[in-house]
Amino acid sequence: MNNIRNFCIIAHIDHGKSTLADRMLELTGTLSERELKEQVLDNMDLERERGITIKSHAIQMNYSQDNKQYILNLIDTPGHVDFSYEVSRSIAACEGALLVVDATQGIQAQTISNLYMAIDSDLEVIPVLNKMDMTNAMPDDVKDQIVDLLGCDRDDIIEASAKTGMGVDRILERIVELVPPPSGDPEIPLQALIFDSVYNSFRGIIAYYKIINGTISKGDLVKFINTGSEYNADEIGVLKIRQEPRNKMSAGDVGYIISGIKISSEVKVGDTITHVKEPCEIGVDGFEDVKPMVFAGLYPVDADDYEDLRSSIERLQLNDASLTFVPESSAALGFGFRCGFLGLLHMEIIQERLDREFDMDVITTVPNVSFKVYTTRDGVVDVHNPSGLPHVTNIDRIEEPYINAQIITKSDYVGQIMNLCIDKRGTFKNQVYLSTDRVEITFEMPLSEIVFDFYDKLKSISKGYASFDYHYSSYRKADLVRLDVLLNGEMVDALSTLIFRGHAYDFGRKMCVKLKELIPRQQFDIAIQAAIGAKIIARETVKALRKDVTAKCYGGDITRKRKLLEKQKKGKKRMRQVGNVEVPQQAFLAVLKMD
Secondary structure (H helix, E strand, O other), X not given: OOOEEEEEEEOOXXXXXXXXXXXXXHHOOOOOOOOOOOOOXXXXXXXXXXXXXXXXXXXXXXXXXXXXXXXXXXXXXXXXXXXXXXXXXXXXXXXXXXXXXXXXXXXXXXXXXXXXXXXXXXOEEEEEEEOOOOOOOOHHHHHHHHHHHHOOOHHHOEEOXXXXXXXXXXXXXXXXXXXXXXXXOOOOOOEEEEEEEEEEOOOEEEEEEEEEEOEEEOOOXXXXXXXOOEEEOOEEEEEOOOEEEEOEEEOOOEXXXXXXXXXXXXXXXXXXXXXXXXXXXXXXXOOOOOOOOEEEEEXXXXXXXXXXXXXXXXXXXXXXXXXXXXXXXXXXXXXEEEEXXXXXXXXXXXXXXXXXXXXXXXXXXXXXXXXXXXEOOOOEEEEOOHHHOOOHHHEEEEEEEEEEEEEEEEHHHHHHHHHHXXXXXXXXXXXXXXXXXXXXXXXXXXXXXXXXXHHHHHHHHOOOOOEEEEEEEXXXXXXXXXXXXXXXXXXXXXXXXXXXXXXXXXXXXXXXXXXXXXXXXXXXXXXXXXXXXXXXXXXXXXXXXXXXXXXXXXXXXXXXXXXXXXXXXXXXXXXXXXXXXXXXXXXXXXXXXXX
């Protein structure tokens, strides 16, 4: 056990984590030259296309130093705020962390957030200054920021370049020196923490675990403490670039177990594996249940695919434990699921993965957050969906979630960013200069205001320099109304949204204009209306397609043409009474990109 080191890499998005992992795999000879490719641990097409890490990836490396052989278990983590739950799971399986900071950009919001997570878990943090080969690197300024943040010496910071491989050997040496070996006892009953799982259509569910105490052998009868299910360990092994089977693994090891589990609800991330004969008395402290920030409905395009969509979401949940879902139905879209996500990017990725990995076409409703509604009859009701809002006469007050938003930016953009936050009903809290040209601004703002396009606007205002992180604060009273969209007098519940009263008129008008562009013309007029209760606040009309009935009138009096047009108008009127409007899928997504 003294020769095992478990560590993860944490950093802000695009600071070079995956490239650094590539260099380590190369230097330790874990990969053959044929297997080498860029971002080798990002094995999803989606990760490669977008250049971001979505999943944590574990891999084992063998490393020798001073004639001693060491086993290094590395977990590469995502950097985007929407995947911070992945990071917390990785941290629970490690004793050390590499804090990677981009020498050209300095410390960003997510770096600080992930660092605090690592410090709370008592991890040994090794600071690394990456991208030192870049001409615009600012090593002295960024070192000052790291020293302020960590309280370490300047000499402790390793200068490196993941691209060229500079400093990677020093990083490996420091990991061996500083990261403590796992502190378990192989002799006492088995305790293994599940930190991830994947679904394999041939072998069932494969769970990834870290052994805290005890030993596990191939063929052992094991049980999962939280679910109480018992299984045979058909195959156990370590995670190299491919899974490598082993006959026995003991405390400190990170590996996988295959036991033919087919039902996804029987494997929970954060659960503990132990032996049936000699069980441990208590499970390992897992992770707190994740709190979804954004809710949206997912509906199959074809109603017959409902059960397929359910099994697809369940399998996806194995791989992404931060996804939550409950069944719901909509008058406009039929049966579907109300899903909870950690943010808009998370929602977009889930939708894309359902399409690519499970070939599921889904319609997403307008995302919204969870509100607390205090009623005069039933006490407090949690509302995740605008259509679940009680009648206005029964509502005493509505409370919405607030967050503490932390924005780090260059000082040139402070004014514009403050205006953006104030427009989004934010309250200014604090402003700290981290260096002469970098500012940390703290705002308190409603979560519902950042759900749509806040992050995109922040990036465009600051030319991509600002970084953003947020933490849930509390629920507060809010003046909210339900904005409905009516098509020919029929309410489309999938387009309803709960919105601040002051923004409702503006949003309703924009929505009508947008829908007018997207809804195709029919044989009859279509009235698009935005309404608050019984009050119509905006209206647009999609004009009917007119057949040129006057084409056969050559010359003659105008009254002949009028007569034909009046006759056509009567027919159109009859049609409109029974006309049904088809809403294209883009209309549901267009609401997100209103500006």
